[in-house]
Ligand SMILES: Nc1ncnc2c1ncn2[C@@H]1O[C@H](COP(=O)(O)OP(=O)(O)OP(=O)(O)O)[C@@H](O)[C@H]1O
């Protein structure tokens with residue numbers, strides 16, 4: 001009987017360990033990890049082109065993650081991308097004249113939103129808009145502009161814009 | 169000591185008519201429990217049975233003897249539905265074994281205790297758990313009761329002290345006795361012993377002979393006994409069939425057979441090499457195989 | 463040769479049908495299934511963890527050097543995680559499983575066959591398919607995805623060890639790139655489904671080989687070898703099919 005019992009305990013521990021590993025993988029190493037954990041406030045930024053920016057992409061200040069992209073939508077009239085940034089409440093001292101840019105981590109990595117702190121004495125609060133924004137740099141455009149020459153960029157850019165729009 | 173027919177596990181309640189026909193020994197001495205007609209079997213091109221007719225009466229101990237390799241074990245496998253014959257009919261309690269579906273066959277087997285020639289203990293389980301296995305699988309009994317039944321059976325074969333050993337820690341004779349305890353643990357109404365005396369010392373052999381006799385006398389258990397030890401078989405069997413060359417060559421009460429009325433019995437019981445019962449497995453000419461012929 | 467192979471596959475398929483039919487009956491032997499999860503799962507943990515760690519470390523090393531050519535070492539976490547979750551985790555776990563648990567299942571059932579234990583169960587009105595085979599099959603289906611998850615977790619740890627602690631990649635970059643590049647459903651869970659299928663296939667082959675082995679010591683030896691060979695081939699072939707058509 002004791003022997004049987006130890007099997008059951010062992011099996012239980014094994015299944016527990018397996019599910020713990022699964023839970024770890026699912027919540028800590030995937031985009032689920034980017035879901036906002038604690039309370040946060042939303043600010044809005046408009047970009048002419050967001051490139052491959054995705055929902056739940058990180059928002060960083062000085063390289064440190066302060067929040068995530070909570071929404072991406074196309075402004076119907078201006079045809080701008082309206083990106084909602086969800087910032088953790090503990091980062092409530094970000095000057096409201098900070099600018100937002102879309103960067104790529106590394107050459108091939110994913111895109112994220114970087115906030116460059118400004119000098120204003122007042123800080124962002126929920127519902128504010130980021131006035132200064134810089135759109136995503138498209139690799140194709142860069143290559144077109146600097147390597148191949150200006151002409152090559154022309155036929156490329158509508159494509160890039162189209163793909164950016166489709167992503168909305 | 170009878171088992172608890174009402175406490176059958178998992179709703180497998182036997183049909184009352186059928187369990188009557190199987191379990192209740194009637195006064196009629198010659199009611200037939202197993203009827204075999206025209207049995208033909210060919211294994212690997214070798215004819216094992218060539219028209220065997222055999223009746224096994226209820227409530228009696230029927231001995232089956234015969235030279236090694238004639239098909240005694242094969243016959244038992246036919247009776248219990250483990251191996252299909254090529255032709256012939258095998259009726260157990262009025263039902264053709266080979267026409268039963270799985271459920272019905274298993275229901276039948278629950279009432280049969282079978283001692284395998286090579287014991288076939290479950291090597292993962294201790295002696296105790298081996299003997300308890302049939303109980304645990306089919307009856308939801310309280311642990312206390314399981315213990316009592318198992319120890320009673322182990323006591324009967326003289327191995328109560330070995331209950332916690334694993335099969336690999338037993339001697340050949342002990343393994344036989346554990347397998348025997350397992351075969352009888354559910355108090356089946358038909359017990360099939362395939363060579364129960366192999367590897368037993370004279371004391372153990374005597375005890376097992378007595379055990380088989382007691383089961384039959386007190387509970388009217390039907391038994392089929394396959395064994396080579398005539399001195400032991402004659403003490404328990406009511407009737408002996410001698411199987412040789414794919415046929416039943418002689419049958420009768422032990423004493424009648426021992427008197428050796430036919431050439432078959434005379435040769436078999438005196439142990440002579442020459443006679444109608446072949447000692448050799450079919451083989452090409454000896455001299456030629458040794459390369460001695462011209 | 464080809465006909466023989468096809469016949470084997472056909473027989474294996476029929477065996478699967480038999481197992482599936484025996485599954486409801488095997489629910490009575492839940493305790494046996496629990497015991498088997500322990501044997502095929504918990505007992506394989508050591509080898510899975512060690513191999514996961516090393517595979518992760520090697521991946522970290524190799525990919526770091528390859529990525530540094532493009533200046534893309536920041537993507538190390540993402541690339542390691544994706545290759546582990548989608549391919550290496552399920553596949554390598556299945557191969558190790560076939561070698562560690564599959565062989566012991568085959569040898570165990572093969573010896574039960576050779577020593578008449580399966581026949582003895584039949585005679586005690588216990589269906590060996592429900593009592594012996596189905597619990598091992600279930601245990602394989604349950605244990606394999608869990609083992610693959612443990613393998614993956616250790617792999618990530620190994621890659622982090624090499625990439626961050628040894629080669630000096632920034633820990634934040636490693637994690638944040640991974641978390642933005644890996645998706646729960648398309649990456650993690652796909653790997654889990656895959657390994658459940660591998661678990662079913664590997665234990666099917668192992669139990670089939672054991673159940674149908676010739677009752678000799680040579681027969682058991684061959685059956686054990688065939689388990690490893692067939693399981694490995696089947697795992698890789700099914701992996702390709704699933705990757706190409708289902709994911
Ligand atoms: N699975 C099998 N395949 C082919 N032939 C078999 C098989 N099993 C048994 N035989 C053959 O059937 C014959 C009868 O075997 P069986 O085991 O019934 O003999 P037996 O009468 O029980 O002998 P023993 O007294 O030695 O136990 C033997 O000649 C054997 O070669």
Ligand SMILES: [Mg+2]
Pocket residue numbers: 240241242285362
């Ligand atoms: Mg025999």
